[in-house]
Amino acid sequence: SIGTQALAALHQATRSTPIVFVQVSGPVEGGFIASLAHPGGNITGFTNFESSLGGKWLGYLKEISPQLTRVLIVMNPDNPGSLSLLRSIETVAPSLGIKAVAGGVRDPAAIESAITAFAHEPNGGLIVLPDQVTVVHRELIVALAARHGLPAAYSHRLFATAGGLLSYGTDLAELYRGAASYIDRILKGDKPADLPVQAPVKFLLVVNLKSAKSLGLKIPESFLLRADEVIE
Numbered sequence: 001s002i003g004t005q006a007l008a009a010l011h012q013a014t015r016s017t018p019i020v021f022v023q024v025s026g027p028v029e030g031g032f033i034a035s036l037a038h039p040g041g042n043i044t045g046f047t048n049f050e051s052s053l054g055g056k057w058l059g060y061l062k063e064i065s066p067q068l069t070r071v072l073i074v075m076n077p078d079n080p081g082s083l084s085l086l087r088s089i090e091t092v093a094p095s096l097g098i099k100a101v102a103g104g105v106r107d108p109a110a111i112e113s114a115i116t117a118f119a120h121e122p123n124g125g126l127i128v129l130p131d132q133v134t135v136v137h138r139e140l141i142v143a144l145a146a147r148h149g150l151p152a153a154y155s156h157r158l159f160a161t162a163g164g165l166l167s168y169g170t171d172l173a174e175l176y177r178g179a180a181s182y183i184d185r186i187l188k189g190d191k192p193a194d195l196p197v198q199a200p201v202k203f204l205l206v207v208n209l210k211s212a213k214s215l216g217l218k219i220p221e222s223f224l225l226r227a228d229e230v231i232e
Contacts, residue, residue, distance in 0.1 A: 021045030025081025054088030057153040076131040077104035119148035126152035
């Protein structure tokens with residue numbers, strides 16, 4: 001199962017067939033499992049984010065865009081994992097001199113409306129939380145960020161390759177390899193209830209220099225040296 005919405009549908013459909021998920025944040029908050037260490041039912045898998053990443057995204061954004069004082073959190077309010085990430089951002093924001101504003105979106109019209117309204121005031125930026133809504137409409141989000149001159153941090157490399165400024169997130173290949181190993185173990189007799197849900201351990205920082213140039217940003221050399229990938 002890939003993503004929170006797909007997992008929710010499968011969770012409704014069966015409580016007996018084993019399910020291994022990937023790219024789901026907040027599986028406990030979503031009511032899919034009892035706990036990370038002891039899932040307790042027919043579902044286990046690999047989360048793609050932990051709440052502390054919210055503060056990481058904000059810190060990276062402020063580091064390469066020091067004038068930032070406002071950030072719009074583009075998120076699907078129906079995703080149970082979004083709330084913990086939002087809290088993480090809101091906790092870190094005051095120490096960086098930033099006001100964080102939640103922007104709930106469920107479709108392209110809401111995305112365009114939220115970003116356009118936010119862009120009316122200066123010194124703004126975006127943090128785009130992981131969700132099928134934001135991933136599917138990534139080209140729209142990246143285009144709106146560019147149009148309004150908003151530096152933005154994203155959760156997946158595919159946003160950076162689509163023209164986004166920077167991404168910091170899970171190595172998806174690692175997640176799928178882990179999921180394959182769990183499926184193999186279940187087929188050999190292990191129960192999902194006994195297989196702990198795994199948090200991500202490997203993250204990739206990707207920077208798009210073309211996007212930075214279009215925004216008038218000069219990325220510090222120290223930042224580029226920490227990047228796993230720099231898109232020229």
